Amino acid sequence: DDDDDDDDDDDDSAEDNTVNEEMKQQNVIGSSTMVTYDKTQPKQKVFISFSRTELRSGFIRHLLGALTRKGVSFYIEGDEWRGEDLGSLSFKRIEESMIALVIFSSRYTESAWCLDELVKIKELMDESKLVAVPLFYMVEPSQIKELEGEFGDSFRDLCSMNRESRVIKWMEALESVASKKGIYLKEQGSESEIVYLTVMEVLKIILQREKEIPSLFPSAEKGKSTELPSGKGEKHETYLHKYPLFGMEQRMEQLRKKLEFDCDDTRIIGVVGMPGIGKTTLAMMLYEEWKYRFIRSASLLGIRKMSEACGSVRLQETLWEHLLEGNFPVTGDQTMHESMLAELRKNKIFVVLDDVSDKHQLMSLLGRDWIKEGSMIVITTCDKSLVEGFVDDTYVVPKLNDREAFRLFSYHAFGEHIHSRGGTFLTLSRMFVDYAEGHPLALKLLGSELYGKDEAYWASKLETITESSSVMFQDDWRLFTDQLNEKQKDVFLDIVCFFKSEDEYFVRSLLDSGDPDSTDAVSEVKDLVNKFLIRFADGRVEMNVPLCTFSKDLASPRWLRLWNYEDIISELKQKSDANNVRGIFLDMSKLTTSMWLEPLTFINMRNLRYMKIYDSCCPRQCEADCKFNCPEGFKFPLEEVRYLHWLKFPLKELPVDFRPENLVDLSLPYSNITQVWEGEKDTPRLKWVDLSYSSELLDLSALSKAENLQRLNLEGCTSLKQLPAEIQNMKSLVCLNLRGCISLWSLPKMNLISLQTLILSDCSNLDEFELISESIEFLHLDGTAIKRLPPAIQKLQRLVVLNLKNCKRLRCLPNSLGNLKALEKLILSGCSRLANLPDVRNSLRHLQVLLFDGTGAKEMPSTSCFTVSEGTASADMFLQPQGSHCSVREWPCGVSRVSSLRHLCLSRSDFVSLQPDIWKLYNLKWLDVKYCENLIYVPLLPPRLQYFDAHGCVSLERVANPIAFPVLSDQIHATFNFSNCKNLDQDAKDDIVSYTQWRSQLVLDELTRYNGGLVFDVLIGTCVPGWEVPAWFSHRAAGSVLKRKLHLHWSDNKFTGIGLSAVIVFDGNRNQGNRVVVKCNCEFKNEDGSTYIRFSRTVGGWSEPSSTRRNIMSSHVLVGFTSRIGINKISDEYDDEKCVCTEAIIKFEVTDGVEEIKGCEVVKCGFTLVYAPEERFENISGTEANTQKSGQDNSWILSY
Template sequence: MAIITTKAASTDEVLSDRRPQVFLSFRGADLRNNFIDHLKEAFKLNNIRYYIDELEHRGENLTILFQRIKESRIALVFFSIRYPESAWCLDELVVIMEKMKNDKLRVIPIFFKVKPEDVRGQKKEFGVALYGEGRRRRENMPKWEDALEAIPSYMGLVLDENSPEAVFLAKVVESVKEVEAILKTEDRGREGSSSSVPIRHLTCTLPAYEQRLEQLEERFGFDPAVTQIFGIVGMAGIGKTILARKHFDKWKKRLAVNMMLMGIHERSKNEEGSDWLIQDDKIFKSKSFIFLDDVSEKTQIQSLLDNLHRIKKGSKIVITTRDKSWIRREVDDTYVVPGLNEKEALQLFHYHAFHNQDYSPTKNITKLSKKFVDYAGGNPLALEELGKELCGKKEGHWETRIKTLPHCCNEIIRRELKVSYDKLTDQQKDGFLDIACFFSSEDKDCLTSLLASEDFHKPDEAVNVIGDLAHKFMIRVSAGNIEMPDILCSLGKELGLFASVDNLGKSRLWDHNTVSKALVGKEEKEDITVRGILLDVSKLEEEISIATNKLTLMPNLRYLKIFDSSCPRQCKVVDAVDCKVYVPDELELCLKNIRYFHWLKFPSKELPPDFTPQNLVDLRLPYSKIERLWVDVKDTPNLKWVDLSHSKNLIDLTALWNAESLERLNLEGCTNLELFPKDEGNMKSLAFLNLRGCTSLSFLPEMENFDCLKTLILSGCTSFEDFQVKSKNLEYLHLDGTDITGLPHTIEEFQRLIVLNLKDCKRVNTLPDCLSKLKALEELILSGCSRLRSFPEIKENMENLQILLLDGTIIRDVPKILLSVANSVDKMNLQRSPSVSGLSLLRRLCLSRNDMIISLQSSISDLYHLKWIDLKYCTKLQSISMLPPNLQCLDAHDCTSLKTVASPLARPLATEQVPSSFIFTNCEKLEHAAKNEITCYGHNKGRLLSKTLNRHNKGLCFEALVATCFPGSEVPEWFGHKATGAVLEPELPQHWSENGFVGIALCAIVSFEEQKIRNNNLQVKCICDFNNVKTSSSCFNSPVGGLSETGNEHRTIKSTHVFIGYTNWLNIKKCQEEDGQKGCFPTKASIKFQVTDDIGEVRNCEILKCGFSLVYETGSWEASTRRDDVEQDDVEQGEVESLEKKKVSKSMMANCGATTMRDHKVSGEASCSSTKS
């Protein structure tokens, strides 16, 4: 514990001889008469006690120097080129290393015009100085090599050849002062072990730390007139103390009294109460800045909190803690220190692993680095210590270490995390170890039920344990799921494996070798310590056979999980007998305390007669040989989850008749199950029932009393013919692939139904008229209903319907679906009144593979929220009417009869915000005027969208803002730069990215005639390299356009196509500003186009031509024959109405007259000259 108080306005007190002494180790021939002389003067000015060998009397035994090292608290080791020539310097270094390892000396390595990696690896000139030209070995060489590897592994200061020595000297002095501040607290014996701050933190200036300090200060502010109490919270090692220290050091001079109290948790162990906090009454006489570090509970600072009324107005109190549960009630605001993102984490890890932020690791080392970074989970301490541990190690060591990380934590990381563990209550420790060993990623509700037991006196205590662990940053709760960081899992597994005081005398067997010995051994002795067993059969090298009564000899066993991590779904060996775990026919399972029973491929027809499910919560027997669970009726008052999926022999479910708490039942793939119990018994809590792929199931009871049932899945039940379920609270109903002929009229009672899936119901030919009464319905899937001829008239507003999939049907009158929308829309005021009746919220409409549709009704443009229209393979479709304004994707692939599109293609918006893609592949009959309309609309939308992004400071966007493709073989005339082939090298004017520049247009002509392309993720991309930009951002990638579709269906593109994309990613000015560069923009570029898919570049197609053009916001577009048309780039808010009323000329322009401000005209007004082809 340390208390440091200072008067900001007073002069520094004369420090006594108890100040920490700084020992300087250096090669005199390199530094004595220059840098060291200046450093001595600086130390004197800053009242820093130092020691160098010139202070000894000549003729004395020089071993006195070793004694001076032992008397010192700080050592500055100046590594210079000639440092290792001196055996005396190296012997000093060995002594320094030994004292450093005993935590009695703080070492700051100084790399004086020598690279850290050369020192650590004894390479180049430094290595020559150590070994000589002949690589000779001196007597103490092994000790010297160890010291030269160990000490440079700590973060220090580096002076290169070009750095000014005066600036560097100031950094050295500042680093020493920072360490002195901490050591003063240790001198007074009041710093706790958990608050020790290594020098590597204090000297770290990586951007991640500075960014978090900025976030901290933005959050807290510093109002001198207001008393403020702030909390800085986060898990161990996340950087709370260093951020608070930096904040304290920055602002302390603005207040009269400063008090820094370190390691309060440790101090509280030796103090009765917290009155010692207010013994120094200075904090009540003047404005004070008080820093309270590592407070674990409110009682440790209670006296200060009780006397806040005495603190002068304008004072500041900052508290750091690992527990946010109590602090939120005591402070004005809290800052949760976030973990590092992947980029920041890699930078910090590499900094310590290679001691050089600019180091470029090999491909395999980079891959391994990402694994270490993933393991660290963004924790700075873990990243630093792992990097230091691996520093200087060979690649093979990295590969070995990554395999041991899950069960062998780094010692320093372990020690720091163990402090958090030791602060937990016994119940919290049990919960933490259970999660670490068995449930590191699990559903919150499930885990809460599993943890609740006779150990907890109240049911809510399990909920409290999970909440407490989350508040202490030992677990994360997100979207109803609980996850534990890998570094904490490692700690938990180490502590939990063997019974000890640390884990309350309970063992959790998770290592496959340990489990094998426990299950196979012949010893008959009862083991009451075993709390859980986890066996990953994929790690077993040979089969094992469980002894008959082994599990019964573990009476306190709560969790048993036998699984296969290589493939939980058993895709490769579904039917094979490869469980690797064999049981005798007379296996005993008298497990009265079992709560979680998961056995992949359980080999018996039923569970043993002595199996006691009284406390069972979760039963999982996937891919088992189970025919029934048990014969006699057994009480299952706590059973909530049952998974018998893919148990093909299952025929009887009566064992679950009285499972009154059952919430989820998964019977997917139980192909021999014919009947669901007609008498549902007490299964009234059932909320989720999955019968997917139960191909023998033909009937379900009405389930009228199943008030909790929300999800019913009957997908692929090919024998299921009649749906009569009356569970009115259903939200998700999947009947896809069943043999039903229709829906009952009682479906209108499902007023909470959100998803109705009838995909591939081949016998459905009509739908009930009451369908539109389903007010909550958001998704209606009728894809593949090949006999469905009509859709019921929408008489009421289906106000929540967002997805309507009608592909593969034979519906003729599709326009009637949208009729009610058109009748109620105020077309001229659409943006102001987006809520219209009918299908007002529809977002996705799929009509693909419909051979009956000839055209789309114009009212489709009124669907303001529609994002996606799928018209693929509508072979009779001839025309497309005006599209909705917020459309993101129109897919008209293989619409072989399509000729015309509306003009304009879509309803324009004053402020475009949505990137769009328009796909017309294989539309061979598409007229030239339609292609021009598509191109012009894309150009205008891309320019408006780019302006919007720039306005919101999102100018750097690495995606196509608008992309389109259609059959064709020529680059449009208005493209300023064209070339034959896939490479274009335009010369650009100076300052081309100024004067309203918003982006570029890219074009590629791709031939698919040599061989048809079958791929549903085909992309045309370009790589642009600016030759005269001296920055890492000089090379850009951008998509031009293409196909991107989920699923397994592939497409065929038959001919040469035009791909055009509009993007604003060439914001070079922003890149240069971010990199601190000035000067002219690049004027030479090399642009290479290519076609790619999921695998890589596609070689069997050819880019015949390409084009490139700059786009400016001052440009307009208009048809050469339409003088009275509105210039769409000038559309402002409120002008949509007038635009709607504007009569559009029928004559189409021969080419899109989009103004691109031809690259040789960078200033002045843009001219728009259309060129007829």
């Protein structure tokens, strides 16, 4: 079938012979730059497949010459092949080669010979016996794979003359090889550059295949050291060849994607992370992998130290020397300088700039516009702010995951003995790995220190590891702080010693030089974040634990930061370094005896910034005697103090010489003060004041100049009668807490423009509420003596929470309540004189929580308060059972999404019934009607209801059938509790249990059909008074344990879930407590007695607040359903479709969540298997549902 015999015209023979002869001569003579990678040359290295008619001279001549000069032998079709069996010889040469270089050009598919070669190349490539490198010579990969243009036309012409089987193999080979990462030569591209890149790629593959370069994850022997070239003439010792590098391949792939090596644009990527995280190692691994693809490449390591030693000008000269292979003359000649720039601009470069510490370094290295488009530059730094705005993208090197960290630690801790260690060593290893928090340097140092030590040493080290770091670590860890200036170092050590895990804004307010509320202010804290020494996590300042331990040891020679109580006591007594004390944090729970402070104890602590006297065991220090006594008072001339916390401050006021100009946070809880200090003092930085439970506090006028105060906590200041008028000056006050100020009888007239939270809870003498801010969002008036709310309440357009709980004298609410458009939570519990809500029809549409329990209302509030009549139709569907049928209908117009109410508490009310249109509360999820002792009937409930509790509704007789129309594919879990509803008639009980059964089937089917994810608890559960497990449960037994043999194919693909039921009885003489949980433990065993399925589920129960205890007066039936999803097999040996003999063992128990409840007994139990119907529900409209018994096990199914 070959049609390419005419390819070798007589006119071309001479030129071909010239090429071949030239190659022979070059192979004999060699080159002074030849690199011999395999001296014995057991096989040829490269087979070149190309179109002779298109590329026999020019490009091929240059390529072969370059390969020859590098000592790489090759096979190329030539005249010496003629006269032999061309196909067999060609295939033999391919088999002998290590690399196949396939040069795709527009006329490649004119030759069946080339395509047969390509098929052979694919076969060997699939067997991993050959590496294929595609080179796209003025064609695009898509043209090859899609057979487009001249390339495709030639292929189709050739196909018409060949067998289909042969054509299919050609197409598969083209698709496979063209999909490999290759080298591209475009029409305007440089052939010389492509030749160079091709040869470098070939050399790289040869080196990797012949293992001249170790793999990226070598299993090197412990202690061996290999050095890696860094640019020209320099060496850099790295992990590349010294240790295994766990987890680096994933990071390499992530970094490759950011560099986009196939992109034609210049890419500059910053590789950032904390010291020791692996930035340099990662960058150098990438450099070693990719440098062969660039004509010019260089790695400049240790730039920070180099810059300190030589200056920034020398940096660029060094980089250029490396890129130009030492041919850069260090001269001031401008002409020569420009010629070097021109030379550099000719070729793309790949450069690694390691450990950059200053932006000026980057400007010196990369400035002056000498980088050719398409170059790749990687910058590693410990400070991500240096590369912001300078790079195209940033890669933050992540910490090691648990598995990677454990492997790295184990390598250094056990060496070759890793597999012989277990037991205690394994447990201790996990603890050390957890401590290191995935930091490679910490893991290496810890493992190295523990190498060869016994268990006793390991255990001892673990006990002290957070207290001090080993001396051998000092040099390695010091690089973390060497990068900091003095201010940054001070702030860093303040965080380490005193403020780790504190609120971010709070720490910045205390420690930063600038104002944290200003976006362009100096922030040492943010500088530390940029340097990866600390991090913000969930709004708090966190840091690496090993770094914290080391840094405490490092501290600062200039300042004393005291947190050890023995050091503090010593310093307070001796006062030897008082002027150097920067912080004191004294935990009084550590003191065994009381301390007596002398008047001059603090006289020389002029630089004290942070002082905290506290008790970690009891924050209130309830002991009668204070452990800090100062009967004569003391001098307190603190000028720099920013943070002053003193639990049970012993004086009546802060000393006269105290200067609060720099004070940010003042906390004196449970103190003896009557006023903060005498007179008025400037407090421009003061933001937080806590004087809570200072029961003798009378006057706050000392704070009249605290204009930037944000939070003022006066909770429990029982002697405080009024607030000073000067509080009006606190324009920044956001939160004012006056809870429990029982002597407070009124508020001054003022407008605190920033106030968002006002707490007046339990101010029992406050009988009138005056509006002191229109910005309030959270207003707590619970436990006050108010009789009404002022009409001005309507001005609170931002009010979200209004708490009026236990306002016993409150008789009514104003109609203007309906103007509170933002109100989401209204608490009226215990307002015993409140008859009902005002007529606020259609107004409280955003209300989500209404607690109306314990009020004087005789009927439930109208649902019109929470819904509006206008609206569009809902797209949600609900199911309405009608006898044995189930109609699917749209939810009525105007109801969807017009009610925001989510939580409604009506417990302990005198209602006879709920509002008949309560179902209109479309989004209601939680409804509590406990102890509504007059409630007789429960109407149709809202469709999204997830929790309904009617415990103790002793008059309840009937419920709607169905009790709700569930919305399909909405919530999963739901609970309906009717415990102690002793008058509930049997029909109502049956309706409730049947509804649970029916709704469970819907949800189970939805979960199975749409693979709804793991479900670890019951989907639907209910509790009703009763003595029998429902009759439709196929397996029932007396007692708390049930054992049954299941049919052989019980777990086929129609199995969707399990129904569980228990009958419980309490000892009538016992108070059952506030938490009851009915659980079951399930085991499924095969015929040899081994367990292959085991799981636990909560069938039902309840949980009350700690002060409430619920009594159960009779036996109760609990029913729950759980999905098959999440019922995991212990062994995968058993197929669902296999014929499996199975015994189910179900054990029920009643606990309080921790231990079994004595006096409670499971007297009956049951379970049933649930199966999907034969035909799944596909078309909602016009379908039916009915319950029927299945043929086996009487397990019920729901058919549509």
